[in-house]
Amino acid sequence: MSAFRFSAILSTALALGLFSAGCGGTVEVKAASLKAEKERKTAPDFTLKDADGKVVHLSDYRGKVVILDFWATWCGPCRIEIPWFMDLQRRNRDRGFEVLGVAMDDEGWEVVKPFLAELGVNYRVMVGDDLTAQMYGGVDALPTTFLIDKTGKIAAVHVGLASRKDFENGVEQLLQAPAPVASAGAGEPVVSLGAK
Amino acid sequence: MGEPAKVAAARGAAVEARIPVTVDAGFHVNSNHPSEDYLIPLKLTWTSLGALEGGEVAYPPAKAEKYEFADKPLSVLSGAFSLTVSFKVAANAPSGPGVASGKLRYQACNSNTCFPPKTADVSVAYQVQ
Numbered sequence: 001m002s003a004f005r006f007s008a009i010l011s012t013a014l015a016l017g018l019f020s021a022g023c024g025g026t027v028e029v030k031a032a033s034l035k036a037e038k039e040r041k042t043a044p045d046f047t048l049k050d051a052d053g054k055v056v057h058l059s060d061y062r063g064k065v066v067i068l069d070f071w072a073t074w075c076g077p078c079r080i081e082i083p084w085f086m087d088l089q090r091r092n093r094d095r096g097f098e099v100l101g102v103a104m105d106d107e108g109w110e111v112v113k114p115f116l117a118e119l120g121v122n123y124r125v126m127v128g129d130d131l132t133a134q135m136y137g138g139v140d141a142l143p144t145t146f147l148i149d150k151t152g153k154i155a156a157v158h159v160g161l162a163s164r165k166d167f168e169n170g171v172e173q174l175l176q177a178p179a180p181v182a183s184a185g186a187g188e189p190v191v192s193l194g195a196k
Numbered sequence: 197m198g199e200p201a202k203v204a205a206a207r208g209a210a211v212e213a214r215i216p217v218t219v220d221a222g223f224h225v226n227s228n229h230p231s232e233d234y235l236i237p238l239k240l241t242w243t244s245l246g247a248l249e250g251g252e253v254a255y256p257p258a259k260a261e262k263y264e265f266a267d268k269p270l271s272v273l274s275g276a277f278s279l280t281v282s283f284k285v286a287a288n289a290p291s292g293p294g295v296a297s298g299k300l301r302y303q304a305c306n307s308n309t310c311f312p313p314k315t316a317d318v319s320v321a322y323q324v325q
Contacts, residue, residue, distance in 0.1 A: 074236050074303060075310040077265040104312065115234075141309045160309035161265055 033156070034173055040153035043068065043146060044135035048102065048126035051113055056100070056126055059152065065092075065174040066148040067099045067167065070128065070139045073115045074105070077161035078143040082119060084164045088171055089123045095175050096150070101125035102132060104142060149174050204323045205285045211248070213281040213320045215240070217273075217300075224272035225302045227258030231271040236303035236313045240279055244297045247289030247324050251296065254280040263307055281320070289324045296320040 043066075045059045058068070067085055071078035085099045101123060103112045108127045116125055133139040136146070147156040147170045156170050205211045219225055226235045242251040256277040260269035283296070296319065303313040 072310070072312070073234055074313065076232075076235070076263065076270075076305065077308050077310060079234075080265045106313075141311060143309075160306075 034147070034170055035155055037149075037153075040149065040151075040155055043148045043152055043154050046132045046135060048128065048132060050124045050126050051109065051116060056124060058100070058148075061098055061100070061148075062152045063150055063179070064096045064098050065150055065171055066097075066146075067171065068102065068146040068148055069099065070102045070104055070133070070136065070142060070144045072104045072142050073111050075142040080161060081143055081145070081164075081167075082121065084167060086119070086122050088167065092171060092175065097171060097175060099123035102128040104128045104133065104139065147171065147174060149177065150179060204325050206325050207285050207289050208287045209285050211283045211285060211322070213283065215279040215281060215300075215318060215320075216276065217279065218276045219274050219304065221275075223304050223306050224261065224270075224274040225304045227271040227273050228253075228255040229258065229271055231260075231268060232266070235270070236301070238273065239301045240281070240298055240318060241301075242296060242298040244295075245283070246294035246296050246322070247286050248283040248294075248296050248320075248322060249286050250283050251298070252282045254282070263305075265308065283320075283322075285322070285324055291324050293321065293323050296322065 043058060045057055048056050050056050058066070067088065069078075069081065069085060071082065073079075082101075085101070088097070089099045101121070103125055105111050105127070112125065112127060115121075128139075136144070141159050143158070143161065145158045145162065145167075146154050147158075147167075149155045155174055158166065225238050228238050230237050238255065240253045245251055256273060256279070258271040258273055261272050261274075262269045279300075298318040298320075300316045300318050301313060302316070304311050
């Protein structure tokens with residue numbers, strides 16, 4: 001019996017474009033600096049359910065500083081950051097700060113809930129969907145973390161593993177910023193002080 | 197997807213397919229045996245073998261690489277490598293062309309970022325003589 005040897009050609013797209021979608025080939029870890037207030041854009045609101053089945057709207061947290069973390073259980077860098085966020089949550093919860101996690105695992109709660117239990121995650125986590133990811137620019141690279149100020153605007157975005165100090169400094173700066181004044185300007189939602 | 201390489205093989209013959217894969221510089225994929233349970237392995241599965249049988253996949257030796265986001269070195273593949281697949285042409289295979297089709301699932305990261313698992317189509321074209 002003779003043995004033949006032959007090649008199956010994988011597409012060039014497979015071989016060379018493995019990681020091109022959504023990341024442009026390279027991912028830059030951005031510096032810690034917050035955007036100037038006038039350059040900040042409103043974080044898109046979303047409606048997702050947490051591990052208890054309760055509906056979560058980002059807008060519920062208007063008036064608080066929020067870390068919005070897109071992550072997945074299979075993502076090593078995400079697993080480094082999550083304990084940092086748990087610590088930030090523990091230390092700043094009473095100061096008007098919340099961490100919200102959005103898990104992007106295709107398997108959903110089946111894999112996310114055991115992970116949350118294993119780590120004892122102390123903040124709300126939702127399972128994300130394509131719509132949520134699209135609202136935030138695709139979020140193909142994980143972790144992607146948004147720092148959101150008290151007015152609900154995105155003050156910083158970290159793509160990839162950032163430094164713990166970056167998050168701590170960013171959150172502290174946003175917490176120390178003056179509280180927003182409620183207004184009903186055209187095109188802007190009424191700012192509510194404090195989470196519902 | 198390019199045209200699959202075509203080979204001619206007799207009924208009952210053992211055949212070996214080499215599937216070249218290239219990972220972009222600066223990135224890696226988990227090997228078929230990741231060092232951590234939570235990591236998604238590289239896995240080639242066949243959805244249709246046509247007149248071929250078997251399809252056992254031999255993965256290349258993995259590298260142990262250390263990354264900032266993991267305490268221990270991870271079992272990964274990077275750069276250019278090949279998967280080798282062993283087939284046997286069925287004894288009753290009809291003469292003529294055919295294609296074995298499969299799916300390659302992979303999950304990639306660089307030193308500080310990971311990307312969702314993806315699945316790529318793989319095909320092996322053959323000609324039964």
